[in-house]
Amino acid sequence: MAATPVSQSSPRTSIRKPAAAAVPTRQSIKSAQTRGRLIEATIQCLVRVGYSGTTTPLVATEAGLSRGAMLHHFENSATLIRATIVELHERRLRAFRRSSEITEHDPATMVGAYWKQVQKPAFVAFQELALAARTDPELALIMRPLQVEYRERFNAEALALFPEWQSEPQHLAEAIALSQTLIEGMAMSLMTGALDETMVPALLGTLEDRIRALRPTA
Known part of the structure; x- marks a missing residue:
């Protein structure tokens, strides 16, 4: 999967969990579930076809989503990876x-x-x-x-x-x-x-x- 270059000014995603937020809404829960499906689909693709074969269209198909729906949650392959x-x-x-x-x-x-x-x-x-x-x-x-x-x-x-x-x-x-x-x-x-x-x-x-x-x- 070709990742989009990360600029030096881009904020680094931290492993640390964010501070406690407000009670999640139904939409935020659904969004989190969809993101989870896409991440799990990425893991399955990496196992089955390796990194070079793991493309965003393949991940979307594995997750049962359209590529447009996937891009709504992850703007490019770099953010998904x-x-x-x-x-x-x-x-x-x-x-x-x-x-x-x-x-x-x-x-x-x-x-x-x-x-x-x-x-x-x-x-x-x-x-x-x-x-x-x-x-x-x-x-x-x-x-x-x-x-x-x-x-x-x-x-x-x-x-x-x-x-x-x-x-x-x-x-x-x-x-x-x-x-x-x-x-x-x-x-x-x-x-x-x-x-x-x-x-x-x-x-x-x-x-x-x-x-x-x-x-x-x-």
């Missing part, structure tokens, strides 16, 4: 919060939850965008600032959700970076056939052991 990246980041943050709330923060449970997360279509869609941004400067202008913001927000939330690590924030950052790099790399390697699936349990176990070694003592 930006909104899709923000939504993908939000899904990762929500999954992270859920896993931290329902467990005793045992590394095996957390690693297992993360591994399940990267098996979902949203992970494939995000990787399509991340890889395309390497050679697409217009997409990179959208992707990279949001990546930095997401990483900062993720690390800040992790420190708040895991108070047992607050005495060793650097170790927590290392555990997060190691988990993301290994688990996401394993998922990509499985998709490309570079990793034997029988190796997955042992590699995840090694990651769990490393996280336990980094975790502060009581």
